[in-house]
Amino acid sequence: MTASNRQYLLAQRPTGALQENDFTWTESAVPEIGPDEVLVRSIYLSLDPANRGWVNDVATYRPPVGLGEPMAGFVIGRVVASNRDGLTVGDIVEGDGGWQDYAVHGAEAELHRLPSADDLVARMSVRGVTGLTAYWGLLDIGAPKAGETVLVSAAAGAVGSIVGQIAKIKGCHVVGVAGTDEKCRWIVDELGFDGAINYKTENVLKVLRQQCPDGIDIYFDNTGGDILQAALFRMNQGGRIVCCGVVSQYDTAKPLPGPHGMPGLLVVRRLRMEGFIVMDYDDRREQADGDLAAWVADGRLKYKIDMIEGLENAPRALIGLLRGENTGKRMIRVSEET
């Protein structure tokens, strides 16, 4: 056990692209817990594009991270001290532990206890927030029918790679947009997508006509920006745009305005654009986890982990994630599982 609690605190709010010096590294004593509190040691820290939005001075679906506070982040860890009913030392829990070795959680904090035999890496990826995001966004918001065409952006990312495979399981024609030829090959050759578009080297609007000859019924949008713009013009009547994230716009001081044709195109083509947050589906997690686990078990759903070793690499790993460095789910191993 480390003798100290290592942390990254938010030092300043980024004015444009996120920088490493927006965070400060500190080491201090492992905190003591008070009544009803629990102390959790971080094992895995999730890195997600949405983290970038949390450091702006604007509430999103959660309050902004305060200056001088530990950077927030989703963590799977082990209870090392507990004054909270229902949690004992050794339990594995998931919750907002932040960028630190040890987190104190009060009685109100949302902590979810995991079965001790769980595969923790799967639980942070394909069966965790990213898998559930893909599952609910595609199936509940997108409502795919067999034979429909599904387009997904950031398709080699943690969410997009799962979206496309679930869409294939549901009998759809699936095309992914990604930023390197290697990613494009991976989603087609390994994951079974029907097609891929490299948005950095191809004209997305043009290539969509070839890759989606029957138009797009569902666009699962992880990026916003130019790809959303191109997709909008290829949507079929009655199409659904699942608004999951806006990774093209998080890491800039000057986000683009909304796409042209909005809201007029929504009217003439009867499109639905709808945003969601995975936490809204917490009470239906069993259902999703049953499906996801079964698909993984029978080999229809594959996932890739982009494991970064060591908490000290968190800032540059998040910066890289925002630039699209990763294939699959990027996370940080903060400490060993056992």
Place this chain on the structure above:
Amino acid sequence: MTASNRQYLLAQRPTGALQENDFTWTESAVPEIGPDEVLVRSIYLSLDPANRGWVNDVATYRPPVGLGEPMAGFVIGRVVASNRDGLTVGDIVEGDGGWQDYAVHGAEAELHRLPSADDLVARMSVRGVTGLTAYWGLLDIGAPKAGETVLVSAAAGAVGSIVGQIAKIKGCHVVGVAGTDEKCRWIVDELGFDGAINYKTENVLKVLRQQCPDGIDIYFDNTGGDILQAALFRMNQGGRIVCCGVVSQYDTAKPLPGPHGMPGLLVVRRLRMEGFIVMDYDDRREQADGDLAAWVADGRLKYKIDMIEGLENAPRALIGLLRGENTGKRMIRVSEET
């Protein structure tokens, strides 16, 4: 009966705001009908902001009106000659008759026969396309619950004025946005809206905070543009934006891009934005008409007609409609009912 068929043909595609000389007035012989055709004499011609979109060289939910063809428009008229099964001389029908005294409809044309005792003016307004648009857009796409806050733009227009009253019938707090103090007084004093905002003299974003203190649950958008932008920033989590039309953007060569915060705001607030076209609900018309007629009969639903006399005034009447001249439903009396 006029001896000739007077028509407005589309002379050229407008490059910016619509002009009277975008149309050409012609008079020609009343056409003869062939096999399976029917000849309808126009009584009332509906003017709708959506008409503006039809003269651009871009398909909307219908093909563009061709150059040299009669301007399209929704008409209630009387059958004066028929070779079509199920229609006889004297029948009252509604369909796309266009800006002319007489229209020949082929066997495939959508013509809906009305009961002979119908109030034709109501049938073109509160119980017609505009009333049905308000009804389905608010109730099916917006899905209001009692106690929710509904904002509607172009609130003194044919659709908006009905939307607000139906929302009141459903127990909502209702605020309308309109362009003159007179319109604002009308929707509050006569129609029972809870509040009104004059977007030409007030700061909509600011005033929304006072008029919608609990935020907005449903925004019924007839305008797009700045009012949509302001509404977006006041939407509550889980809110619905009903995309009905974009009157602020139809009559310009340079429509604005989509609003700022799109699609990011949709995600963080779990908003749904959805477009619709009233024709999609044709098979459920009986249900809507039953409600609308009952509400009119018991005085809970009021409507106002802005009747323009004479087909010759069609171009300037449409231009004025696009500028917001009208209160209530603007239509043209092309000929007398009897």
